[in-house]
Amino acid sequence: MTVDLHDLLPAGLRRSWATDGxxxxxxxxxxxxxxxxxxPHHTAVLDAKGRLCYTALDRRVRCLAAGLRDLGIREGDVVGVQLPDHRNAVIADLALAALGAVALPFPVGRGVLEAECLLRRAQAVAVIAAVEHRDFRHAADLHALTRSLPDLRHVVAVGPGEAPEGTVAWTGLMRSDPKAFTPARPDPDSAARILVSSGSEAEPKMIAYSHNALAGGRGNFLASLMPDRTPPRCLFLVPLASAFGSNGTAVTLARHGGTLVLLDHFTPDAALAALREHRPTHVLGVPTMVRMMLERLDADAEPLPAPIALILGGAPLDETTAAAAATAFGCAVVNLYGSADGVNCHTGLAHAVPPTDGSGVVAGRPDPRVTEIxxxxxxxxxxLADGAVGEIISRGPMSPLCYVGAPDLDTRYRTPDGWVRTGDLGFLDADGVLHVVGRLKDIVIRGGANISPAEVERELASHPRVRDVVCVGVPDPVMGERLAACVVPRGEDAPTLESLGEHLSARGMERRKHPERLLVVRAVPLTAAGKPDRAALRERLTPAGTDPVAQPHQPPLAQAG
Structure with a gap:
C-alpha cells in the first residue's frame, strides 16, 4: 500500500508553471x-572525505539505485533517510529520485519514537540510516521498529561500523552494477520528497513536495541570489535532512549544477574552518549558528573570505546580529522568511544589512516565480488591502502537494483553492514589501494578555551583554504562563533580569511584556534540525532538578497588566 500524496493545487495552475518555463x-x-x-568533472560534494565530482557521484547513485531496486523499492514508494550531512546522504537523495521513489529525510539525533511516527504515517517501505553517528545507533533502533511497522520491510545500515543483524549493508548495495540500472521517469509534478517540520502540532508535520516544486519553485529562490548565474558553492550549516536543507541536492546540484560543502555536524569552529578552506559563495544557516560563529572570531584574525550571501532562516533575525554578520562576513546578509509548509520571501542582495521597520527586520518582496504572497x-x-494586517497566505510554484497522512492538516492549513495558511500575521506595504508582525498562535498568555516571544527576543538582542536570546513561556499556577528569557551572555558578565527590563523600557516596550525569569546558558541548545530547542530550555526552567550549565534567576513577580 502506498500513501496517498494528492495535489491540493488546481491541476491547470500547476501545469501552467511548467508550460511558461x-x-x-x-x-x-x-x-x-x-x-x-x-x-562531468565539476565538484559536486566537499565533505570530510574530500572531493567528489559529478561523474563519480553519478556512478555511486546508480549503484545504490540498482541495489535498492533489487530489494523491491519501486516508483512511488516512500523511503526514510536518517544520515548526517555527508556524500552518502546526497547519494541516497539522488538514488531515490532515480527510482521515482519518495525520500523522507529526517535529521540524525531525532529519537526512535518520532521516527516511528514518521515512518508509520508515511507508510515507508524502507529506511536508510547510520550504523553509528556520535552517540546514536539509528540503524539498530530503526530495525527494532520492523516488528511494529508492517510496511517497513528493510533497514539499510550505512557505516562506519558493522551493519546490525537483520539490516541490509549499504556496502553490499553499492557493489551493484551501475550499467544495469535504467532510471525511472516520474511525472515532474509527482512527489519527490517529504519535508518534516515540528511546527506547533503534537506530532511532526510531513509535507509532500514534487520535483517541480523543489527544482522549480525552490530553485528559483536560490537563482535570485546568484547574480551572474555561476554555479553556486553552498556551505550548509543546517542538516540536508531539514526543510531548509532541501535546497541542497535538489536545488544546488540538480537545478544549478553547483557544489555542496557539508559538515557532518555543526560547530562554530568547523563552520569557520570550512568557510576559510572552501570559500563558499553562499552560506545557509540559522541566526543562532551565526551568533556562535561571531563569538569565535578573533578581531585580529585574517578577514574571512567573503561569500556572495549569508542566508539566514529558520528563526527571526534581529538587527544586531544582521549588522554584526554583514561586517564579519563581508557580504550581504539575507533574511529568509520561509517554512516547510510552503512560504518563501527574502530581502535579497541589494542591501548588505536587511532593511528594518518598527517591528524589526522585514521579510522582503515576494517573488511570484517562487510563491505569491x-x-x-x-x-x-x-x-485584504495593502497596509492591512492579516494572515500571510502563500501559493506558487514551490507550493507543496499536501500534508502526509493528515487530512485534518490539509483542512486546517490549506484553503479550498490551495493557498497555504502560515499562521503568521503581516502586511504588504505600498511597495509590495512583506512585513511579518507576529503569529496567530506563537504567543505566551499571561493572565489573559498575549505576549509575542519573537517581539521580546528582537529587542533583547540589542542589549550590550546579550550574545543570543530565546524567550519561552513557562507554566505558572497564578498567571497561567510567565515569560522567561534564556540568554547567552556576551563576555564574562551576564546581564541581570533588572538590566534586561531597563533595556526593554528604554526601547519602549511596555512592562507587561518584560520577562519575569532569566536563564543564563553557555549556548542555545539546537534541535536536530538546527533550530533553537525551546522545549529543552523550557524543561530547564521547570522546578525539578538543577542544571549545571544554566543558572535560573527568580525575580519578584511583576503585576498583571
Whole structure:
C-alpha cells in the first residue's frame, strides 16, 4: 500500500508553471544527469572525505539505485533517510529520485519514537540510516521498529561500523552494477520528497513536495541570489535532512549544477574552518549558528573570505546580529522568511544589512516565480488591502502537494483553492514589501494578555551583554504562563533580569511584556534540525532538578497588566 500524496493545487495552475518555463518540468535525477553530462568533472560534494565530482557521484547513485531496486523499492514508494550531512546522504537523495521513489529525510539525533511516527504515517517501505553517528545507533533502533511497522520491510545500515543483524549493508548495495540500472521517469509534478517540520502540532508535520516544486519553485529562490548565474558553492550549516536543507541536492546540484560543502555536524569552529578552506559563495544557516560563529572570531584574525550571501532562516533575525554578520562576513546578509509548509520571501542582495521597520527586520518582496504572497482575513481567507494586517497566505510554484497522512492538516492549513495558511500575521506595504508582525498562535498568555516571544527576543538582542536570546513561556499556577528569557551572555558578565527590563523600557516596550525569569546558558541548545530547542530550555526552567550549565534567576513577580 502506498500513501496517498494528492495535489491540493488546481491541476491547470500547476501545469501552467511548467508550460511558461517557471519550472523545468523534469524529474530531479534527469536534471542532475544533465548537469553531469554538461560538466562531468565539476565538484559536486566537499565533505570530510574530500572531493567528489559529478561523474563519480553519478556512478555511486546508480549503484545504490540498482541495489535498492533489487530489494523491491519501486516508483512511488516512500523511503526514510536518517544520515548526517555527508556524500552518502546526497547519494541516497539522488538514488531515490532515480527510482521515482519518495525520500523522507529526517535529521540524525531525532529519537526512535518520532521516527516511528514518521515512518508509520508515511507508510515507508524502507529506511536508510547510520550504523553509528556520535552517540546514536539509528540503524539498530530503526530495525527494532520492523516488528511494529508492517510496511517497513528493510533497514539499510550505512557505516562506519558493522551493519546490525537483520539490516541490509549499504556496502553490499553499492557493489551493484551501475550499467544495469535504467532510471525511472516520474511525472515532474509527482512527489519527490517529504519535508518534516515540528511546527506547533503534537506530532511532526510531513509535507509532500514534487520535483517541480523543489527544482522549480525552490530553485528559483536560490537563482535570485546568484547574480551572474555561476554555479553556486553552498556551505550548509543546517542538516540536508531539514526543510531548509532541501535546497541542497535538489536545488544546488540538480537545478544549478553547483557544489555542496557539508559538515557532518555543526560547530562554530568547523563552520569557520570550512568557510576559510572552501570559500563558499553562499552560506545557509540559522541566526543562532551565526551568533556562535561571531563569538569565535578573533578581531585580529585574517578577514574571512567573503561569500556572495549569508542566508539566514529558520528563526527571526534581529538587527544586531544582521549588522554584526554583514561586517564579519563581508557580504550581504539575507533574511529568509520561509517554512516547510510552503512560504518563501527574502530581502535579497541589494542591501548588505536587511532593511528594518518598527517591528524589526522585514521579510522582503515576494517573488511570484517562487510563491505569491497575500494578506488575508484569518476567518474568511478574503484578500485584504495593502497596509492591512492579516494572515500571510502563500501559493506558487514551490507550493507543496499536501500534508502526509493528515487530512485534518490539509483542512486546517490549506484553503479550498490551495493557498497555504502560515499562521503568521503581516502586511504588504505600498511597495509590495512583506512585513511579518507576529503569529496567530506563537504567543505566551499571561493572565489573559498575549505576549509575542519573537517581539521580546528582537529587542533583547540589542542589549550590550546579550550574545543570543530565546524567550519561552513557562507554566505558572497564578498567571497561567510567565515569560522567561534564556540568554547567552556576551563576555564574562551576564546581564541581570533588572538590566534586561531597563533595556526593554528604554526601547519602549511596555512592562507587561518584560520577562519575569532569566536563564543564563553557555549556548542555545539546537534541535536536530538546527533550530533553537525551546522545549529543552523550557524543561530547564521547570522546578525539578538543577542544571549545571544554566543558572535560573527568580525575580519578584511583576503585576498583571
Amino acid at each position: 517557471t519550472c523545468p518540468d523534469l524529474d530531479l535525477y534527469s536534471l542532475f544527469r544533465a548537469r553531469q553530462i554538461a560538466d 497575500r494578506i488575508a482575513d484569518p476567518d474568511t481567507h478574503d484578500a
